[in-house]
Amino acid sequence: MDHICTISKSNSKGNVHKHNLLNRLPKAILCTISTTNLIAFSTDCNLEYMGAFSWSAEVYVADLNSPWIIHKILSNPFHISLLQWDFTGELLLVGDERGNIKVYRTKDNVLNDWVIVVQTVLQGENILAAAFFHSGKKICINPEKKDCSIYTEKFQYVKFACSVKQFGGRPANGALLLTSTGLLCAILFPQLTSQTQQLIMATESLAPIRMFIKTADICYGKNGHFLLAVNRGNPSFPIQCFKVSVMKTGEKCIITSKALLSFFLSQSPKESMMEQIIKDKCGTVNQIKWLMKEDADSLVVAASCEKISCLQVWELREVSLPIHKVFNKQDTPQFFTTVLWQYQCHFQYNSKLTSLALSKLCLLNNISCGYVVVTFADNSIHCLYRDTLKSVVNTTLSITPRYTEEPNAKYQKIRVNFVNSDMSWLGNILLVVDSDNSLYLFKLPPQIDSSTPLSIPYCTTILEYCLLTGMDWLDLLLVLRPSMLDPLCDRLTESFNRQPNALQQYFYYQYLCIKISLYRLSAQGQQKANDLTLFLMLHNISTAFKSLLRPSEISSHDKSPGDSLSNVINEGQCDVDKLLMHLEAKEFTVEPTTLQSLQQLIQWVGDLALNLLIKVPDSRPSQTKGYELIRDVKALNMLREMLVLIRIWGLLRPACLPVFIKSDSNLDILALLFRLLSRLVQNVNEPDDSLIDDCCELSSQVQIHHTQLYSSNRTALASSQLAQQILPLQLEFGSEPEYLSGKDESHSGQTVDSIRHLFLGKDPRSIKQCVRCGSSTGIVSVTRTAAIRAWEQRWLRSCQCGGLWRMQTHS
Template sequence: MDHIYTISKTTKKISVHKQNLFNRLTKSIRCTISTTNVIAFSTESNLENNNSLFWSSNVYVADLNSPWMIHKVLSNSSPISVLQWDFTGELLLVADETGCARVYKTKDHILNDWIIVMQTNLEGEHILAAAFFHSGKKICINPEKKDSSIYTEKFQHVKFACSVKQFGGRPANGAIFLTSTGMLCAVLFPQAISQTPVIMATESLAPTRIFIKTADICYGKSGHFLLAVSNGDPSMPIQCYTVTVTKADEKCIITSKSLLSFFLFEAPHETMMDQITKDKQCRVTQIKWIMREDADSLVVAAGGEKMSCLQLWELRKIVMPVHKILGKMDTQQFFNTVLWQYQCHFQYNSKVTSLATSKLSLLNNISCGYVVVTFADNSIHCLYRDTLKPVVNTTLSITPKYAEEPNAKYQKISVNIVSIDMSWLGNVLLVVDSDDSLYLFKLPPQIESSAPLSIPYCTTILEYCLVTGMDWLDLLLVLRSNMLDPLCDRLTESFNRQPPAIQQYFYVQYLCIKTSLYRLSAQGQSKANDLTLFLMLHNISTAFKSLLRPSEMSSHEKSPADSLSNVISEGQCDVDKLLMHLEAKEFTVEPTTLQSLQQLIQWIGDLALNILVKIPDSRPSQSKGYELMRDVKALNMLREMLVLIRIWGLLRPACLPVFIKSDANLDILALLFRLLSRLVQNVNEPDESLIDDCCQLPSQVQVQQTQLAINRTALASPQLAQQILPLQLEFGSEPEYLSGKEDSYSGQIIDSIRHLFLGKTPRVLKQCVRCGSSAGIVSVTRTAAIRAWDQRWLRSCQCGGLWRMQVCSN
């Protein structure tokens, strides 16, 4: 369990007001990680204004790749009691001890700009637990075919019902809340299109209202919720309930039924249970379902200041014989029932402070994953989920932040772990202490816990992310540098075995994953840049071909894009002769649309030039990495775009790319197409005449260099492997030792989406939190084509990273 980093506040002074806060039990510090690897955490101090005299419970968000770049979502006057993401990672639920619950989402998908989607207030209630409605989608690895190379066989959609159905069986968006007085509240979120009001209903969990100290919620495969609650008294039972929420006639109906309960002292071991029954300070502090979906096991933490015990209980079906007097005389009768059975326990000589379980069950019907528990002595224990046997443990050594103050001016304060959370793939553990500092640890592989991280396991996890759309950043942070090239090769081989339809569907996501792997090594930066260029080329090609419409006279069996690909494959080197084989009507586009795409057309021309001028300096590649100039598919795609540009230039000459030429009569487009056509014939060993022609290009036309490197400061970078862990970071301060290379344009910022120069210091722009690419927010020509292009990158950068707004101070 390697310690990756520690990130804390810059100041080391503390006020008397802050001292009083530390003397009481810290309740409002929470942390959670989303499926997109965005962390949300609450603090009891203002990380941006350390001199604040007023207490507040603050909620911050940050990307896991750059945790020092935090943004405050909420400053609350009451302690935060629930902090949770939904399955998509878009909605953040924040609830407090006064009954106020809010759901936030990003505005225009900007990570540092949040708006409220839903707000409800349960006056006088302390919200203990909450859960978003399940969408009914669940994908797992098929254990019987986990070694299969075909994605459709390796990964299967598990039958799972959504929590609340709307008209037509569509899943509803909403959340369910549980308060300390045993009140249930279900809220259906309004739909953005119709702006319908919030639908809310309340109901008692039990026949009468009960006092609850700790609780947890999980999902049943029939669409119901499973709730486990305790009032904190170890002599009282752990009570379980099944809750269903239905929508009928614009109303919400909650139904709660009691399930079997169990007592902790019924466990067959005596030493700990004797102390629990005798020590009045012993309390039930934590309850967690082993799995978030279709769970049948509970882990319960109970104990006092000097000793704690974790017990694992499982709900099992048993067969009980029926006496012959009560049954038929001729046959033996049996009665099927369910019963809570004690499984195992873990005992430790300290108080439990936090508990976390794995969020995903990667293998269907097979339990895999961990239970991670922290204690008051700041020890962290990773246990097997089924047996509670130790896997690995570590101790968080925290020195008092204020120990060096002169003459003991400020009281030395003990710092303890308060909250923990695992990433969805289970590769890293996030820890928050009582001084509002964050820590990140590596965890062993979930499926192959007894073995170190292996290439087959990592390939399976990346394929799972490819199929489900989940983010894979937490896996990048635990990879070893010597695993990158073999992992890329294995992932490529596996992807190439898929049927063409599967490859086409997941192609863009596959390119993003490969690019992120190459960016982790210093030797892979050129490969990552080439893949980034190819990804943009692929997207532009898709956008351009989507503008083509078949003419009325032609056959609809073959689209214009197919006709263009067939003509390109014939190997014609003269672009004008090639146009004679195409139907002009099929490639006609509105002139205003063509003019709005000029910057993308210009980028295509510059890319073709940059590829050709590098041929004389290239040598036959010995590595297995990606190179754009040796990718026949990419070169043919580039030739297709040049043909389209040639046709569109006849319709709208102003949309053609602009080149600075030494000879005004030189046809650059025809020259580029001819040279690329010759290169496609032999990409590994270009002939001498082609190399000579490419050598003459810089003297014939000015080559606009493409942006090869991006200045970014991130954890997932080659610099991480060169540092001694753990890293010491500060909120709001970028570590210089994690900074990448400078931009190839001295100070000029380029829009990575529209490919326009934004200047040296644009007033406002949005920047990717992963790759560092920048994009403007000011709208350009609003044609349908360019609107569709902008919408393609509204949710995230082309690398998959989220956008963050940057405002220049001057």
Template sequence: MDHIFSITKKPNKTAYRQNIFYKLEKSSLCSISCTNVLAFSTESNIEETNSLFWSSNVYVADLNSPWQVHKILVNSSPVTVLQWDFTGELLLIADESGCVRIYRPKDYILNDWALVLQTTLQGEHILAAAFFHSGKRICLNAEKKDCSSYIEKFQHVKFACSVKQFGGRPASGALLLTTTGMLAAILLPQYASQTPMLVATESLGPTRLLVKTADICYGKNGHFLLAVSNGDPSVPIQCYNVSVKKVEDKCVITSKSLLSFFLDEAPKEAMMDQLTKDKCTVSHIKWIMREDADSLVVTASSSKMSCLQVWELREKALPVHKSLGNSENPQSFNTVLWQYQRHFQYNSQVTSIATSKLSLLNSISSGYIVITFADNTIHCLYRDTLKCICSTTLSVRPRYLGEPNAKYQKVNTKISNIDMSWLGNILLIVDSDDGLHLFKLPPQIESSAPLSVPYCTTILEYCLVSGLDWLDLLLVLRPGMLDALCDRLTESYNRQPASVQQFFYVQYLCIKTSLYRLSFQGQAKANDLTQFLMLHSISTAFKSLLRPSEMNSHEKSPADSLANVIAEGQSDVDKALMHLEAKEFTVETTTLQSLQQLIQWVADLALNLLVKLPDSRPVSGKPYELLRDVKALNMLREMLVLIRIWGLLRPACLPVFTKSDASLDVLALVFRLLSRLVQNVNEPDDALIDECCLLPSQVQIQLLQQINNRTVLASPQLAQQILPLQLEFNNEPECLACSNIESGSGQIVDTIRHLYLGRTPRVVKQCVRCGASAGTVPVTRTAAIRAWDQRWLRSCQCGGLWRMQVYS
């Protein structure tokens, strides 16, 4: 369990003024979404270190740049619940006063959040919450985990959604539990114009009961399962089956009591003698699998000792008395009972517990339990045996600004809360001093072995199929396994059917690009893949504008006709036009004019590739990936033919070139050179190379923007640092700064619309992963450009989220 980083507040000279808050009981929380966005609560203001006012604050940050935090809530009551939904878009925040808020990023901007709903359960202390399940669950097929086909390797497990709407569509909402045993269901409206949210309440049991610790999991039939305790070990751990249904315009909650069990029913040797002497409480309850109700872990703690017990539901055959059955054939009655399985003891009080959010294998033996204690030790345990895989200690050293430590009261920093990432690769910790800490965890499936290339390939394939974010895996990879991992992932992807490859193609390119960015040697390949991804997107957008001239012509689309002409190897762009039907490639002139910047970028890319050809020969060094990709070069040729046709319709949409000879036809020249290069990409002839050498003297070539300067965790610099990194909130670490230099002019370029934004634009959208920038001011609003902007509304082309960057 390597310690990756610790992030703390800025040291404060007047820290002694805040000592009054250190005496309060801390209740900080943290949670990681499936998109690897961190949400955590603090009981002090991170920005104002000398504040004398208490408040419970909620912050969010991306895992790739966790020092860039954004405050979304300042609350007067302590926050008790932080819960993400399955999409990573909705964040539920609940507090001690019964106030429930659900937030969503406004326009998908990470540092701009909008309140979706707010309601109050008057006089209630909200203890636990869970969003409704969507009914989608993908697991690795253990019997076919070595199979090459994604369809056979990963299976959709039959799982019912929590609440169904009209037509069986899953509803969006959340179930809440309070300390008085009250259930509340919140049903979000399906559309913004719909009636307000539905809120229903119901008692968990026949009568209201005191609940001090509880946990919620999902049943296979769409119901919820709740395990609750009032903290007294002599009182049974009670379980309930809760279902939520939408009936017309009402929400109905049904709660049924299930089997319960006593902790003292465990064998005597499992319970500690010290627990019977000291004041013991049931401090934590956790379902081991969030999507299965067969196993439960319970912790009983005193001030000096703790015991963690695992209980499982087992089917047991009970004998039937002979007076009630057939004496000749003894009968038995099958029933389900809670059975004690195993335990783990430690000489300190439990402070937090976390289990894996996602079960890659559809079995209880995969994954682990992480538990922390009051002495700041962290233990990672096997789920099935509770044997310790690894353990470590969180050591926090307070920092002061040049003042003697004796002037300040020593702060005893404790672990407040922990949470795992969805893939189970990292552990996030928030301490009582509002600091964040990140640790590596062993592999979830092969926990006894070090991180291997086959395991990482399987995880990346799972992300490809399920749509989960893979950033937490990038942070635990060793630099030496990157090349082998890229090669194995490529081989596996190439063995898939053509339809599967086409469906996952963009996500596959994003994963490979992020892997190459982790090494200094892979930066050139990452740039090439980024440019190819943009070229692929532009090609898709341009071809979507083409319509067949006859409605009954379904055999061959205009895009197919264009691909056939390119495959014939024609090197003259004007002769290629003669084989195409002009009506099928006609587009409105206003649409063409709005696409001029994209057309310009395609032409600039072709020139940049050709001018690099002389230096890409094997004798000069490593070849450029994009130059060796026949598919990419043919895609470029297709785009040049389209540009040629559209230029006849609207000359103003043509790319602009600065030429030494006014009569030079640059498009025709570039198309001819690319056609010759496609014939032999590995060994281009000397005449072609000589013509490429003359290009800079014939036409001015606009250099394309390379990777931006960015300071992120998932970078080559991380492997060169001594861990753990000591970071500070809202302060970029210089040790992780990327040394890449932007393209010549120093101006910021919109990597989506390919427009110049100037040297210091006032406001831009910036990707939290690759550092790409995008403008916020709308441009010419044609249907085509609106569709283009919508393509990148949710995320950057690399898959990273957007954040608003304001330059002063």
């Protein structure tokens, strides 16, 4: 369990007295990680301004790739009692001890701008637990075909009912909440596109009589119901279980609750520490967790007193019990089958338990694999097997808050403890928060096979799972060893190329994003990452341009104009004007105003062709392994197709043509580029000497604008610099670490719009920047034709690498 980094607030004089006062207040510090690897955590002070003393509960959000850049979304006068992400990672539910419930989401998909989409209150209730409605979608590895190379056979959709059905069987969006007084609340969110639909809300008692609850957990049943486990905090009281169903009828919501089997901790073996905890007046049940979030039948219960803690796993099993002879009229013994909670195993430790985190993802259906991670008051972290509670690995940190210009005697009395923890969805990263509002990131062993180090087949399976489900894979990047990167890329490429053509086409964009992120982790892979980024943009532009084409006749609908263009290109014609004679002009006609709005994209295609051709003399012979754009025949043919389209559109609207500064005004640059690229495609590995000579003359014939390199201009954890640092890193909120910043010597100082391919100036006042790759884009669009609007809407949700946008403003 390697300690990656610690992120703490900046040191400031006078904070010691303030910390002493805050340390006496009850701690309600929480943290959670979403499926998109966003961190949400609460604090008991303002991390952005540490000057004045004023208590407040704050909620911050950060990206796991740059956790030092935090964004405050809420300042609350009461303790935050609940933080919960939904399955998509878009909605964040915040509940406090006074019953205030707020659901946040990003405004215009900008990470540092959040808005409330749902708000309600359960007056005087302490929000204890919550679960978003299940959508009914569940993908797992098929155990019988886990070694199969085809994705559709290796991964299977598991039959799982959604929590609440709407008209037509569609899953409803909402959440089920439980308060400390045993009150259930179901909230059905209005459709985000609807302006008139009202919030539907219903409440019901969990049990026939309202009861006090101190700890609880919620999981999903396969038939669409919820399973709840609750306890009053007293180890001598039973662990009670309930089955809760939510149904929507018209504009109302109905909650039904049914009591299930319960059990007492005192039923466990007497030799464990649980007996001492039950007898201790200070003994309490700290945590109850279902071992799996979907279709669970096992619970882990954590109880502790001042100096000892005990974890137990209880499993619901089917057992056969003998019928008493009074009721058995037959001579042979009779048995009846029933379901009972049975004690399985325990883990004991001589310190008070402070937090409990479990693996969230179930890769193998109904097969429990993963970990239970426990933190204790002595600041030790224990990673345990989920089924047996046997120790996998553990570590202990010595935490002492550091404050400048203060005598040691003032801060040595302050004790800082771990208070909460959470695992990333893929189970590779553990996030821990302490009572001093600092964050800690740790690496965890592989979940499926922890006996061996991280392996190439395991990582490939995880990346394939992310490819199919759309889940973020950033936490896996943080635990990869540098020596694994090239073999992992090769294996992923080999696996992807075995898929059917339709499947490859559907997942091609996400596949490229994964490969780019892997190459960025290596110092030798920056050029490969940049080449793939250029190809990804070329692929997107090609898709956008071809979507503007329409067949001229109804009979030719089975063959699109884009297919006709590809077939003509493959014939090997080197003269672009002769090639036009084989195309139907009507099929490639586009409105002149639309063509003019696409000029910046057309210019980028022309500049890319020039940049590739001037590299031909330096690329022979090939000494590097991995991806090179100049040797990708598919990319070169795609570029040739775009040059043909540009040639045709230039006849319709000459102003849309790319602008080149030429030494000879009579030189036809487009025709020259197409001819050179056509000759290069014939032999990309060993171009002939005449082609190399022609490419050498290009720099004297036309001025070449070098394409912007986006991959190295960023500061992030998942970078090639991380492997060169001595762990753990000591980071501060709001301060970018220079040693994690990419060195981009070719950067001109100008900010380039990575989406529209325009220059935004040296220091633009307001831009959107990707939190993953560092690419920038402008906020306001200049041209508003339908074609350019469709292009810009491709990138509203995220950057082309998959990262969220963050608003950057310079005064």
